[in-house]
Amino acid sequence: MRDVRRKFGQTPAIDGVTLSVSRGEILGIIGRSGAGKSTLIRCVNGLEQPDSGSIRIEGQEITGLDERALRPMRRRIGMVFQHFNLLSAKTVAQNIALPLKIAGQPKEARRKRVAELLDLVGLNDKAGHYPSQLSGGQKQRVGIARALAAEPALLLSDEATSALDPETTQSILALLKDINKKLGLTILLITHEMDVIRRIADRVIVLDRGRIVEEGPVWKVFANPQAPVTQSLLQVLAPTLPAFWAERLSPAINDMAIVRVNLSGDTARRPFFNELTAASGLATQLIHGGMDTIQGEPVGTIFIALPARDAEKFSAAIAHLNTHADAAEVLGYVSGDD
Ligand SMILES: Nc1ncnc2c1ncn2[C@@H]1O[C@H](COP(=O)(O)OP(=O)(O)OP(=O)(O)O)[C@@H](O)[C@H]1O
Helix, strand or coil: CEEEEEEECCEEEEEEECCCCCCCCEEEEECCCCCCHHHHHHHHCCCCCCCEEECEECCEECCCCCHHHHHHHHHCEEEECCCCCCCCCCCHHHHHHHHHHHCCCCHHHHHHHHHHHHHHCCCHHHCCCCHHHCCHHHHHHHHHHHHHCCCCCEEEEECCCCCCCHHHHHHHHHHHHHHHHHHCCEEEEEECCHHHHHHHCCEEEEEECCEEEEEEEHHHHHHCCCCHHHHHHHHHHCCCCCHHHHCCCECCCCCEEEEEEEEEHHHHCCCHHHHHHHHHCCCCEEEEEEEEEECCEEEEEEEEEEECCCHHHHHHHHHHHHHHCCEEEEEEEECCCC
């Protein structure tokens, strides 16, 4: 996608977006409501024509194509929706077979393909059920199977888990990841939830008012978000100091400093506490937080209590943290009696 723009009246929904997605990659696109995510995805599947710019899929330019010329291209793209968009009067098997029927596949080939897809999404026993007899997660599995029916190269997922409870969300995300691995399918994943990005995306793009404000491998963006929008979207996942400690904090120097430390990648692969003690002579207490693993990389925030009465040792500890952690911030001080 190169310098794609789309305006509605005076509002630029997409304001000069340039991005590429590699084959087999899961690219997460995140942004607040109104950031332009749906417009972007609608441009990719040809439902919306950009005002300017270029969109190529497997080397072929799709902007400017009429409906007829778009048809073969659309077959290369599967779409999964937030509200599943299943036909209520058709069974699970019929819903999944629909794109194949439209493409003119013979009955026997359709039957075989539907059986494969039911197997892939774990709904073998539901072929004859109607959507109303299924749970939300099962409906989305049908939606995914239908999207995959015509063996697309690209799957567009528009808030596919937004209507699901957390547990079902996990299972649908695991299914998408599994399909990505098994079939080498490229996935463009639109969401407003950072946790969805964290669980399955390889790379993330943050949209704000139609522009890309941040982009990078997921673990790096999580470890060190630069754009205010990214920081605020990540806020819900960030560990915070428990109230017990927050209530006792004071800006006046006291026995212990409470310090928030961010670690990731190489800074997190070191014997943190040993090195801090070696550099400062201070014994440190871990009071809250921990490490996560994103794309195999350690990323985390910890809160430590550091003895603060010995100014020289304390400065040595802070100097060490400033050079050996991604970020370190003294939040305040507490009495040793706490
Ligand atoms: N058909 C349309 N007519 C007029 N304005 C539109 C149209 N579609 C989108 N917009 C506007 O373009 C901007 C981007 O909308 P879009 O739906 O792409 O955002 P989004 O990030 O998908 O939001 P949400 O998460 O709420 O779905 C918004 O200001 C929206 O009001």
